[in-house]
Amino acid sequence: MRREELLDAAEDLLCDQGAGALTLAAVAERAGCSKGGLLYHFNSKEALIKGMVERLIEDFDQLVAAQGHDTYTKNYLAATFEAVRTGRLRRWAVVTGASGNLLLLAPLREAMARWHREGLDDEPDPVAAQIVRLACEGLWDVVSHDPALYDDERYDELKRRLLALLPA
Numbered sequence: 001m002r003r004e005e006l007l008d009a010a011e012d013l014l015c016d017q018g019a020g021a022l023t024l025a026a027v028a029e030r031a032g033c034s035k036g037g038l039l040y041h042f043n044s045k046e047a048l049i050k051g052m053v054e055r056l057i058e059d060f061d062q063l064v065a066a067q068g069h070d071t072y073t074k075n076y077l078a079a080t081f082e083a084v085r086t087g088r089l090r091r092w093a094v095v096t097g098a099s100g101n102l103l104l105l106a107p108l109r110e111a112m113a114r115w116h117r118e119g120l121d122d123e124p125d126p127v128a129a130q131i132v133r134l135a136c137e138g139l140w141d142v143v144s145h146d147p148a149l150y151d152d153e154r155y156d157e158l159k160r161r162l163l164a165l166l167p168a
Helices: 003-017 024-031 035-041 045-065 072-085 088-098 106-117 126-145 152-164
Strands: none
Touching (some): 024 045, 045 106, 072 152, 126 152
């Protein structure tokens, strides 16, 4: 059983049944492996949650890096809309809802701070860049509660309007 498959099983379990259902035994059963197989990769529930948080951060960092725009904020904006449209948002909502332990979410708080500070000194208008990044966070939050809230046309218009706030 691969580590990624175990993380997928944990996220699926959280999505389907909520945080109360997240146990090592339930994740192992969902993944179709023994509890010992799960423990080989994650020796505790906390380690499993930490793995999900780390994967979420890595995934978004890779999305940002893959965008190819001329500023970090434009890359961040494009990555946000890519994440929303491809369903990665589910991962975000599920993982952040999984932990009642603030220490387990500390890497996510650190990543958020990094994402909001990254490249600001290089932006033509740092305040506009911050506004766009905050709007992206608002979109993540709202859509995590109602994924069907916006259609593609609405996303395109939101993205276009946010891009218009940034100097060319």
